[in-house]
Amino acid sequence: MKRVLLMAMLALLMLSPQAWAVNPDEMLKDPALEARARVIGKDLRCLVCQNQSIDDSNAELARDLRVLVRDRILAGDSNEQVIDYVVSRYGDFVLLNPPMKKKTLLLWYGPVIILGLGVVAIFVFYRRRRHGTVDATAGAVPLSDAERAKIDKIMDGDR
């Protein structure tokens, strides 16, 4: 019974929403605007703890960036304008989704290229192996008499 209860409690825990660092006092009154701020904040990297978004991070700089995002939204900026402003200060690094640029082409297409190379390699490997079994006898040099005698001797010794 105890175990069932424990399991139920753990299951309930899984239902709890993700914990955000966004404090109630930062939030905008208009839910639509706040939703936009969340969309923007999700994609902006916290520059202190670099693998979190500003919405996830408790760092003070992240908090100030969240406030700045909301200030700009209230001032009438579009999502793109807010993001462009932050990028103009911190560079592309601040974006958790790196943009598609000449410099990042390898980053985006690298895995596809490597996958392609792998497929080609496998294809070549099997093709060669199939042809290889046919070619093996065609290109082979027949045994000389001395070699034949040596083999016979070894085989006899086995018996």
Add this chain to the structure above:
Amino acid sequence: MNRLVFLLPLLVLLVIGGYLAVGLTLDPKKLPSMLEGGPVPAFNLAPLEGRDARGFSNEDLLGEVSLVNVFGSWCVACRVEHPFLMKIKENDWVPIHAIDWREPDRTAGPDWLRRFGDPYTLAGDDPRSKAAIAFGVTGAPETFVVDPQGIIRYKHVGPVTQQVWDDTLAPLIEHLRAEAANKSKGEGG
């Protein structure tokens, strides 16, 4: 030829390994500054308590080479560089202006300066990171070299030490001063 094919994966591994090894030596906290070569962002900060009532704005940076130093009383590395900033001030090498970043209250920054000494010409209070974000600051201390036209010419992350000064800041400041002198001579003649 066929044997070489088997060496290929090893070769690829070595190349990737090489890149990763280089990656280990890089500091992910050091980001290229977006503002180098561009004008100082517009900002207007309230003065620190007990200091010059002017405060500090981007217009104060026009006219001469100066440093803008981002510090906070909470910042340990700022304590490390502080004696050297005092040395710059005592020798009158270059004016240093301060962005006092994210103080817990109005008195923390001024108290810190009273206690350890005040190397700054102008100083502004930036409790909500308004100026810090405009400057693209990620951590304190950071120091910007600003030329007489108000263009950011260099950003130094971390404490300013004698070595940083000798190797980077002093030559750059000298260069910028010479550049400005040439320009004014050109305009005069």
